[in-house]
Amino acid sequence: MLTPKRTQTFIRSYPLFSGLVLLYALISFLYHLDWLNSYHIQLVMLVGINIVMTVSLGLINGFTGQFSIGHAGFMAVGAYTSVGMTTLLLQSPGGHLGYLVFFPATLIGGIFAAATGFLIGLPTLRLGGDYLAIVTMAFAEVIRTIIRVSEPMGGPRGIGGIPDYTNLTIVFIFAITSVWLMRNFILSTYGRASKAIRDNEIAAEIMGVNTTRQKVLVFTLGAFFAGCCGSLYAHVLQYIHPDNFTFMKSLEYLIYLYIGGSSSISGAIVGATIFTFLPELFRRFSSWRMVIYSLTLILVMLFRPEGIVGNREWRPLVSRRRRT
C-alpha cells in the first residue's frame, strides 16, 4: 500500500526520479488548469529533446574528447527516416494506431542515424582534433544537400502534415530513459575508457584501450540518440525542412553543451534548459533578442570558461545505489 511512510522512504531513496515525476505532474496539472498553453508545452518538449541531444553530444565531445560539430546531421537522418515511415508510408495516420508505427519508426530512425554515424566515424575518427570537427560538419552538410536534391524526401520544400505523435509524456519518458542510459554508459567500463581517451589518447592505447573502436562506438551511440531526437522533433513541429538541420542547428547544441559544462551530464542538462528558454524569454525584445542572447553567451564564456556547472556533477545523478 502507498502509505505516507512508504512514500517518504521512496522519495528518500530515489530523489531524482521522484522529483521528475513531480515535475511532470506539475506541468500537466498546470496545463489542465490552462495556466500553461500549448506553446509552453511545446517549449517544454523541445527542452526535453534538446537535453537528450546535448547529453549525447557531450558523450562524444565532453567525455571522449572528440570534437564533433555535425550533430544536427544525425538528427536529420532520424527525422527523415521516421517521417518517411509515419507520414509517407502511412497515408492516413489514424489515432492510436499511429503510435504502433511511430515508436518503431523512432527506433529505426535512431538506428539509421547510428549506421550513418558508424559509416562516417570509421574513416574520420582517425583524424584528430579540429580536422575531425570540420569533417563531421561537412558530412552533416552533405546529408542536408542529399535531402535537398532528392525529390521523394520533399526536396527543398520539406515535408508537411506530419502527425503530432510526440506529446509531453513521451518526451518525459524518452528524455529520462535516454539520459539514464547514457549516464550508465559513462559510469561503466566503456565510460572510463572514453575518459581515458579524452585525457591522454596515447596513454589509453598503451593501457589496452582499443581507441579507434571506442571512439567509433561512442560516435555511433551519440548518433543513435540524435536520430531518436530527430524523430521526436519532427513529430513536435509537424513540418520538417532541410534548413531545420543546418550547421547553425549543430552549433546550437555545441553552445548548450559548452555553456553548461562539457564533461558533465548535469552541465549538459542545465545548458540545454537555460539556453532553450532564454531566447523565448527575450522574445518581447524582438530584434534585440539575438543580440542579448549572443552577449549572454559571450559573457558566460568570459566569466565561466568551463561552463555554468563546470566539470562537477549533481550528486543524485551519478551516485550509484549500493547493493547489499
Place this chain on the structure above:
Amino acid sequence: MDYLLQQLLNGIQLGTVYALIALGYTMVYGIIRLINFAHADIFMIGVYTSFFTATWKKIPFPVVIIISMAVCAALGVLMELLAYRPLRHKPRLSALITALGVSLFLENFAALPFIFGPEYRNFPELIRMKRYVLWEAHDLAVSNIFLLNLGIVAVLLLGLFYLIHKTMIGKQMRAVSYDKVTASLLGIHVDRVVSFTFLLGGALAGASGMLYGLTYRSIQSPYLGIWPGWKAFIAAVIGGIGSIPGAVLGSYLMGISEVYANSIDSTLGFGMAFVILIIVLIVRPRGLLGEKIQEKI
C-alpha cells in the same frame, strides 16, 4: 565549351573573394589554433563599410577600399582584445564558443534597424563596367572589374608575402605560430603578434568585402557573410589550414568547383564544397599544402 571557359573565369572571380577571407582564417588558426567564426562577419562589416563610404560622398574607389580595410582591421584587433585574449589560457573550446557568440552578436547587432538594418541594398556602381573581348571566336570576355580584382589581390598577396617573409614582425609571426612558449622566451611579445595577426586578417577581409560589393553589387542582409565565410574557411582547410599559399590555392579550387557545380544545379554548389573537403581530408589529412606534424609522446 565557350560556356565552360566563361565559367572558369567566373570561378576565378569568386575564388578571389574567398582567398582574401580564407587568409584571415588561416593566419589566425596558424597563430592561436582558433577557428575564428566571427571572421565571416568582419567581411560583412567590410561590405557595409564600403557601401556606406561609397554612397555617403562621391569618394573615389581607392579611398573606399582603404577605409574598409582600416575599419575591419580595427574591428579584428578589438575583437581579439575583448573576447579572445581573456580566454587565451583557458580551455581551447571556450574560445571557440566565444567566437560563435561574437559572430552571432555582430550579425544581429548589424541587423538592428538603426545600425545597418535587415533590408536588401544595391551597391553603387563605383567603376563603370567595361568588357574586353579576349577571344572573338569563343565569345570569351573579361570585365575591367575582374582585372581590377585580380590586380588588387596580387598586390595584397605580394605585400603579405613580403611582410611575412622579409620583415621582423613577419618573422615573429612565424615564430609564434611554430612555438608560442619558446617565442616568448626569446623576447617576442606574443600578445602584440596575435593582435597584429588579427589586424592583418581584418584588413584582408575588409578588402574582400569591398571587392565583393564591387563585383556582385548586391547586399542581401547582415547575414551575408555566413556562406562566403564558410566556403572560405573550407578553402583554408582544403589548402592546409595554417598555410598561406594553401589558403589561396584552396580558395581558387573552391570558387571554380562551386561555379561549375552551380551551373549543373543551384543546390549542388554548397554540397560540392563539402564533398571536395571530405575527399581531401581523407586522402591528405593536413590539407593540400599543410605540413605534417609529428605526434610527440
